[in-house]
Amino acid sequence: MSAAPLHADNAAQAEYWNSVAGRRWTDRQEEQDLVLRPVSDRLIAAADARPGQRIIDIGCGCGDTTIDFAARVMPGGEVLGLDISEPMLARARERAPSGLPAGFVLADATVYDFEPEWADLAVSRFGVMFFADPARSFANLRRGLKPGARLAFACWREAKQNPWMMIPLREAKKHAPPLPETNPEDPGPFAFADDARVRRVLSAAGFADIVVIPVDLDLDLAIGRGLDAAVAGALGIGPTSRILDGQPEAVRAAAAADIRKALAERAKGDSVPLGAAIWIVTATNPDR
Ligand SMILES: C[S@@+](CC[C@H](N)C(=O)[O-])C[C@H]1O[C@@H](n2cnc3c(N)ncnc32)[C@H](O)[C@@H]1O
Numbered sequence: 001m002s003a004a005p006l007h008a009d010n011a012a013q014a015e016y017w018n019s020v021a022g023r024r025w026t027d028r029q030e031e032q033d034l035v036l037r038p039v040s041d042r043l044i045a046a047a048d049a050r051p052g053q054r055i056i057d058i059g060c061g062c063g064d065t066t067i068d069f070a071a072r073v074m075p076g077g078e079v080l081g082l083d084i085s086e087p088m089l090a091r092a093r094e095r096a097p098s099g100l101p102a103g104f105v106l107a108d109a110t111v112y113d114f115e116p117e118w119a120d121l122a123v124s125r126f127g128v129m130f131f132a133d134p135a136r137s138f139a140n141l142r143r144g145l146k147p148g149a150r151l152a153f154a155c156w157r158e159a160k161q162n163p164w165m166m167i168p169l170r171e172a173k174k175h176a177p178p179l180p181e182t183n184p185e186d187p188g189p190f191a192f193a194d195d196a197r198v199r200r201v202l203s204a205a206g207f208a209d210i211v212v213i214p215v216d217l218d219l220d221l222a223i224g225r226g227l228d229a230a231v232a233g234a235l236g237i238g239p240t241s242r243i244l245d246g247q248p249e250a251v252r253a254a255a256a257a258d259i260r261k262a263l264a265e266r267a268k269g270d271s272v273p274l275g276a277a278i279w280i281v282t283a284t285n286p287d288r
Contacts, residue, residue: 006084007110009132013187014108017085017130020245025061026091028236033064034223035233036125039154039278040065042215043125044072046280047152052076053120056144058109058153059083059127063092063102069123070102080119082107083127110137114144121145124153129191138205145285151207152282155192157214159239161277164219167266168234171258172243175251179243189238198281207283215280218273221263230263230272231256 006014025032033040043065049055049072057066060081070079078101083089089104096102105112110131122141131137138151145151159166185191192198195212202210222230234240235256244252263272 004084004106004108005111005113006108007132007136010084010108010110010130010187013130013132014084017083018087022085022087024237024241025085026087028233029062029064029091029095031223031229031233032237033062035219035221036064038217038219039125039276040068042217042278042280043123043152043154044068046213046282047121047123047150049073049121049123050077054118055079056114056119056122056141057081057127058122058124058141059130060092060104060124061085061088061127063089063096063104065123065125066092066102066104067096067100070096070100074101077101078103080105082109082112084108110140112140112144114141116143117146119145120149122149122151122153126154126156126189128153129155129189130187132187134191134201135204138202138207142206142285147285147287149285150282151202151285152280154278154280155198156189157277157279158193159190162275164221164274164276165238165240167262167274168240168259169243171262172240172255174258175255176243176247179239192279192281195279198279202281202283206286208286209282209284211282213280213282215278217276217278219276220271220273222267222270222272224270226270227260227264227267227272230267231260234259234263 053073060066060083066081081104221233
């Protein structure tokens with residue numbers, strides 16, 4: 001990452017999102033946004049953005065939700081997408097339609113100098129689980145929120161409740177050594193799987209009215225484009241891609257063949273709908 005201030009404990013995540021993960025997410029941006037559309041729909045419903053509002057999109061990545069929300073706050077509103085990944089922000093900037101009130105900033109949410117009491121709402125689609133010190137990060141974000149402003153984000157529930165990820169990963173594990181063990185609260189996609197932790201973190205950061213709702217969805221890994229697209233989706237992003245990283249071509253091909261078999265069993269026409277379990281979290285920045 002360039003000169004933007006970065007909390008030292010987020011350095012490994014910044015490196016990851018500026019290299020391999022940043023590449024994967026930009027390579028698969030269009031497909032990934034289609035796969036995650038049902039998540040965006042739930043987040044948009046929970047956020048209830050209004051024309052004229054200012055919104056911060058935390059960990060906005062390639063900008064899909066920033067662009068969605070920018071269309072909702074017109075006229076008069078504005079959305080600031082914030083991310084530590086230069087390549088993902090570059091994609092966000094390039095795809096945001098001109099005239100849409102969406103801006104992007106390269107920044108670490110933990111230490112970014114938010115304009116005080118600027119936003120009416122903060123949102124995130126899977127961009128808040130990667131902080132080394134989430135209570136500090138959310139407290140910092142809160143400075144950028146008006147009194148009474150709302151927070152709404154989507155995060156994953158436990159990995160084992162997410163067949164979209166577990167089914168391909170199970171097949172890949174037959175061929176490649178497992179990823180190094182991590183603690184459940186380490187930064188990563190499942191760091192907020194425990195709803196009690198989410199409540200603890202947000203309340204330590206000073207948020208009130210914390211509501212954590214479980215939502216079960218089907219994600220179509222094939223995005224209606226058939227089995228090959230589903231296999232590419234499974235191999236393209238997330239733990240399955242990481243486990244196969246650097247493996248010999250023969251290993252990758254064998255894993256892909258098994259993933260294909262497992263996904264074929266769940267195919268419905270050109271779709272491969274797989275279960276996904278998320279939390280939709282909302283909270284309020286208390287009035288003074
Ligand atoms: C799983 S991706 C989600 C991206 C995007 N919200 C989406 O749904 O497509 C997580 C995002 O969080 C960003 N991120 C991780 N740590 C961050 C931090 N400390 N400050 C800002 N963004 C961060 C990553 O760079 C990445 O873009």
